[in-house]
Amino acid sequence: MPTIIDKKSFVDEITRYRDMDLDNLINGFTPIDIERVLSKKNLSEIDYLALLSPAAEPHLEKTARSAKKITVQNFGNVVSLYTPLYLSDFCINQCLYCGFNVSNSLIRKKLTLDEVEREAQSIAETGLKHILILTGESRKHSPVSYIKDCVTILHKYFTSISIEIYPLDEDEYTELIAAGVDGVTIYQEVYNPEIYSRVHISGPKSNYNYRLETPDRASRAGIRTINIGALLGLDKFYSEAFFTGIHAAYLQKTYPEIEVSISIPRLQPHLGDFTEIYSIDDKKLVQYMLAIRLFLPRVGIALSTRESAVLRDNLINLGVTKISAGSTTVVGGHTSEEKRTAQFEISDNRSVTQMKKLLLKKGYQPVLKDWQTVCEI
Amino acid sequence: MKPLIIDNKEISNRLFIGTGKFSSKNIIPDVINSSGIQVITVALRRVDFDADDENILKHVPKHCILMPNTSGARNADEAVRIARLARATGCGNWIKIEVINDNKYLLPDNAETIKATRVLVEDGFVVLPYMSPDLMAARKLVEAGAAAIMPLGSPIGTNRGLKTKELVRILIEEIKLPIIVDAGIGKPSEAAEAMEMGASAVLVNTAIATASDPVKMAEAFSQAVKAGRTAFISGMPETSLTAGASSPLTGFLR
Numbered sequence: 001m002p003t004i005i006d007k008k009s010f011v012d013e014i015t016r017y018r019d020m021d022l023d024n025l026i027n028g029f030t031p032i033d034i035e036r037v038l039s040k041k042n043l044s045e046i047d048y049l050a051l052l053s054p055a056a057e058p059h060l061e062k063t064a065r066s067a068k069k070i071t072v073q074n075f076g077n078v079v080s081l082y083t084p085l086y087l088s089d090f091c092i093n094q095c096l097y098c099g100f101n102v103s104n105s106l107i108r109k110k111l112t113l114d115e116v117e118r119e120a121q122s123i124a125e126t127g128l129k130h131i132l133i134l135t136g137e138s139r140k141h142s143p144v145s146y147i148k149d150c151v152t153i154l155h156k157y158f159t160s161i162s163i164e165i166y167p168l169d170e171d172e173y174t175e176l177i178a179a180g181v182d183g184v185t186i187y188q189e190v191y192n193p194e195i196y197s198r199v200h201i202s203g204p205k206s207n208y209n210y211r212l213e214t215p216d217r218a219s220r221a222g223i224r225t226i227n228i229g230a231l232l233g234l235d236k237f238y239s240e241a242f243f244t245g246i247h248a249a250y251l252q253k254t255y256p257e258i259e260v261s262i263s264i265p266r267l268q269p270h271l272g273d274f275t276e277i278y279s280i281d282d283k284k285l286v287q288y289m290l291a292i293r294l295f296l297p298r299v300g301i302a303l304s305t306r307e308s309a310v311l312r313d314n315l316i317n318l319g320v321t322k323i324s325a326g327s328t329t330v331v332g333g334h335t336s337e338e339k340r341t342a343q344f345e346i347s348d349n350r351s352v353t354q355m356k357k358l359l360l361k362k363g364y365q366p367v368l369k370d371w372q373t374v375c376e377i
Numbered sequence: 378m379k380p381l382i383i384d385n386k387e388i389s390n391r392l393f394i395g396t397g398k399f400s401s402k403n404i405i406p407d408v409i410n411s412s413g414i415q416v417i418t419v420a421l422r423r424v425d426f427d428a429d430d431e432n433i434l435k436h437v438p439k440h441c442i443l444m445p446n447t448s449g450a451r452n453a454d455e456a457v458r459i460a461r462l463a464r465a466t467g468c469g470n471w472i473k474i475e476v477i478n479d480n481k482y483l484l485p486d487n488a489e490t491i492k493a494t495r496v497l498v499e500d501g502f503v504v505l506p507y508m509s510p511d512l513m514a515a516r517k518l519v520e521a522g523a524a525a526i527m528p529l530g531s532p533i534g535t536n537r538g539l540k541t542k543e544l545v546r547i548l549i550e551e552i553k554l555p556i557i558v559d560a561g562i563g564k565p566s567e568a569a570e571a572m573e574m575g576a577s578a579v580l581v582n583t584a585i586a587t588a589s590d591p592v593k594m595a596e597a598f599s600q601a602v603k604a605g606r607t608a609f610i611s612g613m614p615e616t617s618l619t620a621g622a623s624s625p626l627t628g629f630l631r
Contacts, residue, residue, distance in 0.1 A: 072587050073534050076398020127428055159425075224451075257451045257478035298481050363400045369425040371449060374458040 009216040011209050013250050014191075014243070022049070022239045029055040038062060043295045048245050051291035052238040060287060064318055067293040071319045074297050079359050080322045080367045081352060082130040084164070084304075085119055086331040087111050087150055089343070091136025093203030095189070097231065097267055099343045100136045102203065106341040109331045110141050116150045119334045124157040126326055126352035129369035131158045132185060134343075137166035137205060144172050148179045155180040160371040162225065166204065167214040173221035182373050183225035184218040186211070187263065190234040191243035199234060215247075219255040224371070226251060226260050227302055232285070233267035233277040241288045248292075248299050261300030261322065262292055268306050268344040282311060286318060293319040305346040312348055316362055325355035378606065381555060381577050383524050384471065384503040386442060390415045391572070392595070392602040393444070393557065395582025396433060397423065398534075399591060405436040407592050408585065412599040417441050418473050418580065420448035421463045434468070444505060446473040453492035460497050472497060473527065474506040483533040487514040491521055498522030507559050510544035515552050525554050527580065530571065531561025534583045538567040542574070549575045565601035572605025573613055 029050045037047040038059065050056060051063065088110035091100040099106075111119065123131065131154055135142040147165060154161050162183030163176065173184070190196050193208050200206040215226045228247055230240035244262055251260045266280055289301060303312060303320045305327040312323065328334060329343040350358070356366040380387040393416040396405055409417065417437050424445075425431045437443060445463040450456035453476060460472040474497070476489040490506045491514060497504050503524045508514055510528035518526055528545050531537035538561065539545065549556050555577035562568050568579045581598050588594035 072398075073536065073583060076583065076586055077400035078398060127425075127431055129425060129427075224449075252481050256481060259480050298483075360401055365399055365401050367423065368428070368431055369423060371422050372424075372459070372462070374455070374462050 007216075007220075009213040010247055010250050011212050014212070014246070017243070017246060022242060023236075025049060026053045026238050029053040031055055031058070034059050037294075038066065045242075045246060045249070045295075048291055048295035049238070049242055051294060052241050052287065056287065056291070057283070060283070060290065063290045063294065064286070067290040067319045068317055070293055070297045071321070075300075075321050077364050078367050079316060079320060079364045080130065080370045081128060081325050081355060082132055082162075082322060083123055083126075083128055083324055083326050083334075083352070084132045084134055084329065085116075085123065085154075086134050086329060086333065086343070087116065087147075088135040088138070088142040089331045089341070090138040090141035091203075092140075093137050093205040094201040095203075095205060096199045096201065097189075097234065099341055104341075108141075109340065110146075111150075111332060113149055113153060115332060115335070117153050119332065120154050120157040122334045123326070127368050128326070128352055129158055130160040130162070130371070132162045132164055132183075132324075134164045135166070137203065139166070144168065144175065148176060151176065151179045151181055155373070159369055159373060161373070162227070167211050168217070170217040170221050173218045173223060177222055180373050182223065182371060183227065184215070184223050185227040185263070186214045186218075187229040187231060187265070188212055188244075188247070189231045191230055191240055191247075192235040195235050215251055216254075219251065219258050224259060225300075226255075226258050227263055227300070228260070229263035229265055229302075231265055231267055232280045232288075236278055237280045237284050237288065241291065245292055245295055248296055252296065252299070259300065260296075261302050262296075263302045263304065264289060264292075265304060265306050268347070286315070289315065289319055305348040306344065308347040309350060313358065313362070316359070316364065323355065323359075325350060326352045378603075378610070383505075383555060388415050388442070388578070389413075390599060390602075391578040391606055392568070392599045393418065393559075393578055393580040394585060394595065395580060396420075396437075396586075397448070398583055398586035400586075402433055402436045404591055405433075406438055408595045409438055409441060411592050412595040414595065414599070415440075415442055416444055416578075416580075418444045418446045418582075419468075421445050421459050421468070422449045424466070424468070426466055442471065443469050444471045444473050445469070446507075447475050447493075448477075450474075450476050450493075451478040452476060452486070453489040453496065456489070456493040457496050457500075460493075460502060461500070464502070470501060471503045471505065474504060485509055485529070487511060490514075491517045494518055494521040494523050505557070510541045510548055512544075512547050512551060515548050519552060519554055523554060525557050525577070526552055527557045527559040529560040530558050530567070530579075531563075533560045535561050536563025536584055537561055538563055539570055542570075545571070545576070546574055565597045568598050569601040569605035569608075572602050573608045575609050576605075578602070 089100045090108045164185040230244045300321045302322040330340045359366040380389040445468040447456040447459040476486045505525045507527045531540045557578040558571040558576045559580040
């Protein structure tokens with residue numbers, strides 16, 4: 001582990017970009033700029049922005065060919081599978097776009113440890129070895145000690161455990177890593193600070209900088225993998241895509257021992273009435289994915305079941321390295337038939353077996369195990 | 378042709394292959410059998426001991442020499458743990474040490490690799506360390522008891538060929554252990570080039586696994602490795618940039 005001399009974080013780094021006039025820059029690229037970028041080996045941040053611009057749209061097919069080539073070269077003909085496990089939907093945040101929003105009235109639930117074990121058994125039967133556990137933000141209902149207890153149980157069934165929970169302090173990450181957590185997923189949701197304040201009305205999540213620094217804290221604590229992302233639709237696609245890419249590049253550079261991935265979630269319908277959404281069509285989503293791949297050849301790209309089966313099938317060829325399967329966004333959803341509120345609607349209900357078949361058909365080896373947390377033996 | 382001997386095992390096919398990037402595990406036996414591959418490396422991180430059809434080890438024919446690798450290890454300690462787990466789960470006592478803490482270039486950490494080699498050799502493993510071709514580091518690996526040295530030709534997955542050629546040449550000249558060029562070999566001609574220089578073997582993964590026809594590509598690599606080896610033992614003539622009279626400097630002595 002490298003010694004951290006000063007605790008600088010992405011909060012400092014991002015200030016370098018705040019004065020950039022992205023709206024103006026994005027329309028200034030020409031077809032020649034795009035041709036030049038596509039012929040380069042190492043892309044700069046401005047090259048990345050160029051690929052997100054309207055000028056790059058007519059070049060999507062050519063970009064896609066490069067993206068596929070780079071992905072296969074770096075990751076092989078291989079896609080990893082994982083599934084989310086929702087532990088608790090208690091939440092004290094008021095995030096306008098989320099079904100678990102504190103002001104939405106729903107009957108909340110937190111899994112007992114017995115229920116966690118049953119969910120784990122049910123998921124393990126599918127053969128999956130990688131699990132992503134999720135909670136809402138409530139230190140009262142799902143404190144770190146509860147997460148740790150759950151991790152101890154899950155460790156019996158899975159070789160890799162990632163958490164997508166509220167942001168923690170560095171020493172809390174150290175504690176969970178010792179318990180067997182090896183990955184942290186944390187979405188900034190929206191990198192634009194004004195919009196961030198507008199959609200995160202109350203609760204601890206309204207602290208923009210604390211959330212932005214989360215990957216730094218987890219990395220310093222010794223995590224193996226970090227997955228970041230912007231919830232696409234909360235601001236203009238190119239600026240959110242740009243900042244996500246800059247964030248990933250910063251993490252790769254600052255913590256070279258960490259495997260960095262990006263998720264590309266689009267806002268989905270949910271309980272509540274937030275509708276102030278920038279529409280991101282499939283074409284823009286693809287443009288974003290391809291631009292990431294060319295800018296950051298070694299970064300993982302994760303695709304969740306927020307997207308439809310048809311779209312996911314097509315995106316697999318373009319640079320995806322991790323894909324969820326057999327997903328449910330409901331607490332207890334892997335074992336219970338009970339009708340409960342979901343965090344968001346999922347659009348692809350296919351099982352692990354179905355996804356494996358599909359990947360093989362498309363010429364990709366489905367990988368159910370790609371890490372093994374090894375304790376002292 | 379004399380076989381390569383490591384750990385008293387005779388290896389007549391000097392093409393070693395990796396298994397991590399194939400589009401399906403089912404193709405691995407065909408690749409191995411059609412080219413008579415003997416040494417296979419498998420990442421322990423990918424081995425699912427609980428599953429039957431998912432377990433990659435089930436796809437490796439019994440006659441092969443299994444060389445599990447510590448892919449994913451970020452320091453010596455993690456590499457040692459992975460190696461011990463590999464042995465404890467019946468993968469034998471060969472271990473290819475990979476210690477990488479740079480996820481952008483996937484270049485190995487020689488210092489941590491030397492540390493892990495020391496510990497694992499003492500522990501009775503046959504250690505084959507993957508390394509950046511540096512003579513001093515290679516000497517330390519020899520001292521530590523490595524069974525072979527595996528310098529990279531180019532960063533993993535790049536298919537860029539023998540970019541480290543001059544450094545690998547120095548290892549071949551100075552190090553008594555077998556030198557196995559690992560990573561970066563993108564074409565059969567590059568594998569032949571490494572063998573012509575006197576490398577003892579080459580390890581290829583990406584270039585075979587991501588070819589349109591991996592079985593045929595493995596055959597091509599296997600033939601190239603054989604040709605390169607034959608050339609080496611036949612005594613390659615030195616190359617010269619200019620045509621020259623036979624003895625322009627000392628002709629007067631005749």
